[in-house]
Amino acid sequence: MSSVYINGKFKPLAEASINVLDRGFTFGDGVYEVIPVFNRKIFRFDEHLQRLDNSLKAIYMDNPLSKNEWSDIFNQLIDNFEDKDQSIYLQITRGVSERDHDISLADKPTIFAMSRPIVKKDLSSGIKAITSEDIRWQYCDIKAITLLPSVLLRHRAKEQGAKEAILIRNGYVTEGAASNVFMVEGNTVYTPPKNRHVLPGITRDLVVEILKRNDINIIEKTIELEQLLKADEIWITSSTWEIVPVVELDGRSVGEGNTGLMWEKANDFYQEYKRSM
Ligand SMILES: Cc1ncc(COP(=O)(O)O)c(C=O)c1O
Structure with missing residues (x-):
């Protein structure tokens, strides 16, 4: 089974879990990115990471990982599959806190990422x-x-x-x-x-x-x-x-x-x- 990245670890998808008090679950308090991989290369990596930084900044968060750390994670996820074209999904939430709107209650972000082969639908006829x-x-x-x-x-x-x-x-x-x-x-x-x-x-x-x-x-x-x-x-x-x-x-x-x-x-x-x- 392919593995996914959750809070610093790679785990089989079925074993990856989060706390039910994660603010992503209770408030939808988080941001995400979808990054395509073509021919096993991450497409427009810098642009996607820049947009991620912008989204995080807009919700008063910092990017918890460096560019190199993201790149290492993505490449490990891509290696789960032989498919040349894949789609990386990553999500960062503000993390776990009691169910209270106050953002200062969350201690550390929850970081999740996975890659999946792109199942190409032929939409070329419109x-x-x-x-x-x-x-x-x-x-x-x-x-x-x-x-x-x-x-x-x-x-x-x-x-x-x-x-x-x-x-x-x-x-x-x-x-x-x-x-x-x-x-x-x-x-x-x-x-x-x-x-x-x-x-x-x-x-x-x-x-x-x-x-x-x-x-x-x-x-x-x-x-x-x-x-x-x-x-x-x-x-x-x-x-x-x-x-x-x-x-x-x-x-x-x-x-x-x-x-x-x-x-x-x-x-x-x-x-x-x-x-x-
Ligand atoms: C609302 C919205 N607009 C535009 C896009 C297209 O963005 P991108 O080209 O970065 O995939 C998306 C992609 O999911 C979207 O959700």
Whole structure:
């Protein structure tokens, strides 16, 4: 059985346990990261660790481990599997305390990490999505483990035969329940700017970088719902899904109703970048 990392030790998953008074369990008081591994190499390690530091800082915590310590842990977890492509999940909570909101009561953080092979679903022919009100809190730039709104949003999407909910706050697109959003209008690609209502997706940033490098017009600006509904193409991005075209939104075809040429280009650039790493 593959092992996972819990508070300084590697243990079989079935033996890894935490105290029921862990604040992650009682308050959802913690943050997480999902880091892809392609060809057995940790993808965008520095960027993920920087986002982890930002999330921790925002909840008044320090990173309990150094970069080298994280790297050693990740590499040991990756060695559990022969699979070339894996996904590392790590979670840090404020630790154990009596059930009281006061954060000073927790003595040390709980640290958990595991890796799993990426079970690749072929989403290259596109997915269906719905639009939904963004019912989440005001600090969506923190990768917080408190994911109940996103769980409900994904469930609503599934109930309507869709794979993702694209979230709308005050008439503007923020992101997906677990992804960032891009849209294409003519020869220009748009994605909402990073702010408190958008998680700074590592894939999002990389796609922006790659498109710029390949002289594709990419503009980071607010997208109104009306504009999204008229888009020629819509894509969503995330570490494990990469770049996925949305071919149907709220039951209506996006553009021609199939994967667009701009998506094909972006995806080719992205796959080329992965191979070059
Ligand atoms: C709300 C949200 N936005 C965006 C993303 C995409 O981020 P990344 O590209 O770093 O996986 C995720 C990933 O899980 C997410 O949960």
